[in-house]
Amino acid sequence: MKIVIIGAGISGISTYLFLKKHLPNPASPAEPHQLIIYEGHEANKELKRQLYSKDATEQTTNTIAIGGGLGLGPNGLKCLERLDEALFHDVVRSGHTITQWRMSCARGWELASIGIQTEEDPPTNSVMIGRQALWHCMRQYVPDIAIVHKKISKVVAAAGQRPMVSFDDGAADIECDMVLGCDGLRSIVRKSMFHNEGDESSEKYPPHYEGLVGVGGFIPSSYLRDNGVKNGEKGIVFGANGFFGYGYNTTSPEGQSRNLPHETCDPGDEANWWSTYYLDECPDWRSIDSEDAKRQLIARHSSWKNPVIQKIIKNVKIDSLYPTWTTPGLPTWERAGLVLIGDAADALHPSSGQGANQALEDSECFALLLAHHLKATYLKPERSQQETERLAGEQAAKNYSNMRIPRIEKIHQRSAALGDFKKPKNLVQEMLMYLFIWSMKFFRVDTHTRELTNYDVPSEVGKMLAASRGK
Ligand SMILES: Cc1cc2nc3c(=O)[nH]c(=O)nc-3n(C[C@H](O)[C@H](O)[C@H](O)COP(=O)(O)OP(=O)(O)OC[C@H]3O[C@@H](n4cnc5c(N)ncnc54)[C@H](O)[C@@H]3O)c2cc1C
Known part of the structure; x- marks a missing residue:
């Protein structure tokens, strides 16, 4: 074919x-x-040229960082493991094992800690990784000749x-x-x-533009470590005027020899952050005013009672906007x-x-x-x-x-x-949201999360084919 x-x-x-x-x-x-x-997109070609150049190890995070961080859940990780064990280990070692989402709010209240992992022993956790780092790991397994620009x-x-x-x-x-x-x-x-x-x-x-815009990028992991963020923890913070997330997305050289992604380990040097806010009209993300975007970030989050967020908003530079499209x-x-x-x-x-x-x-x-x-x-x-x-x-x-x-x-x-x-809330809506998130801790793994993380593509394909044979 x-x-x-x-x-x-x-x-x-x-x-x-x-x-x-x-x-x-x-x-x-x-x-x-x-x-x-x-x-x-020529950028893929250019990025690959840079990543494979002799001084690839000296690339700044900015080069590799196009597009921020993403989370691979147990379902995505298992697809990679079935695809190729070596590729799977490359991906896991290039990211950071996440064992829990620590959910809190802008008022400084701890709401819930939720584990996103399988129910096996040992469990498969999630992995936070730079989007380009994931792409780079996968790209190495495709011969150049297979891609025509x-x-x-x-x-x-x-x-x-x-x-x-x-x-x-x-x-x-x-x-x-x-x-x-x-x-x-x-x-x-x-x-x-x-x-x-x-x-x-x-x-x-x-x-479809969803009325939400994200800003985010990469930061030194010391911003998180110095403010008490534990290994394997992803911070998820909700407020009346938006959302803020942060987490480690690399693993220390010693941690890379651990049983990842089944165990937690010390982070490497890099972490990522994310802030989402509501905006009725989709902004032009190609012509961003970095100074203004930073002013808005500070205005949105300066009253949030969270030392990690305060450290991040004072020190980051914003050069991309990510409107949410579905x-x-x-x-x-x-x-x-x-x-x-x-x-x-x-x-x-x-x-x-x-x-x-x-x-x-x-x-x-x-x-x-x-x-x-x-x-x-x-x-x-x-x-x-x-x-x-x-x-x-x-x-x-x-x-x-x-x-x-x-x-x-x-x-x-x-x-x-x-x-x-993540959309703007009045006081009552804000409190109801916190109540809902707080109540999540009483359900260790809800049905939706179980369906999400335990999904096994080969067995679902097998069931579907068996059902169609039975028709
Ligand atoms: C801000 C943000 C945060 C995210 N966070 C997460 C997360 O935490 N977890 C998660 O699982 N996912 C996350 N995602 C989503 C994830 O990044 C995407 O779902 C995933 O990258 C989709 O990959 P894709 O290959 O389908 O599409 P793309 O990455 O868009 O790739 C499409 C490719 O097709 C090429 N192309 C397009 N048109 C043509 C053409 N006409 N001719 C030739 N080539 C063409 C493009 O250049 C591009 O390289 C996030 C996405 C965003 C934007």
Whole structure:
């Protein structure tokens, strides 16, 4: 099969690796599968050049830090572990094991401490890691030759025909068997799947601005350590006028030899912070006034009774704004050889802490389903190789869409409710919010968290295939 993956972000890279791991090749003399990733953003190429240059170890955190930190939950970590144990250990060692969320409020009250881990012994915890550090770990497992730096300008697909991909540099169009849209929030593949009748330039499901903006970045871990933040602890602080989060996101060289992510360990030099606030109109994040953004940060949080926050807001520089955008619920994630994966299908509210985790689940799920249907058709080839593979791809895409949409809908609903906590509150609403968070400590692991962290992609795929055989 010739499979085009658009985008070399977390979902594009993980989809490539999962497909490489699981796809059975057709019997000789048929052609083996061909997987090509097209990445339009030169920054990825530039970043990779810097990271692999001789003095990569001397890179400042700023170079590696584009995009701040993210949390990998046990579900995302287990996808990585199943994908490749060495990659999994690289990721875990490059981040910091988080065993609990310490939730407090702007008034200085401790509200609850919640563990986000599996119920195994020893438990798998979460890992906080820089977004680029995660990408960098994964990127090392993809050969350079697999990624072509070209921007896709158009994708055309119709039932019964092979999809066509066009490039914005005028290079000749290519035909393939499947196009996997791992092209993020503003996915061109999603746009081509859903437009208004007769108007190809329209977009039926454009990204939705959630009315929240984030600022954040990296800080020395001493800001946290000197103010009593323990190893493995992530600070989550709610107030009437916004939200503040912080946590370690690296591990000390000694800690890297521990049984991570099953144990806590001393942090390395770097930590991250995050502040979210409500803003009716989406700001222009390309032309940020750093001084003004810093003034606003201080105005929002200077009265918050938390020494870590006070230390951070006095010392940080702000050079990016991150408005919160989500992908609206889609009726399907596939059509005529096109499949959406990661943010292209399901950009979630950051409150879910699940965007990258779900991208990993999506990739593994699709690869397992395609592998299953290909194996089945290769055993009993009834048509030409191309037709056999097209039908296998179609079935896999349908199964994938049916499996993933309900899971994402649940996560989306829950994270939208948590996102509301970050919007401005009057005194009564503020107190009710604190009461709700305080009461969370009486439920060690709630049902939603259990469903989230214990999700096992291979067994869910197995159940779905068994159910469809029983029909
Ligand atoms: C502020 C913030 C905080 C977050 N925190 C968390 C967290 O704590 N936990 C978590 O799990 N997730 C978190 N996420 C979400 C997570 O970062 C994303 O879900 C994840 O990175 C999605 O990866 P992706 O590969 O699907 O999309 P992207 O990373 O957007 O990658 C898409 C790629 O496609 C390329 N591309 C796009 N269009 C084209 C084209 N036409 N041609 C060629 N290439 C193209 C782009 O250049 C890009 O490299 C957060 C996100 C944000 C913004």
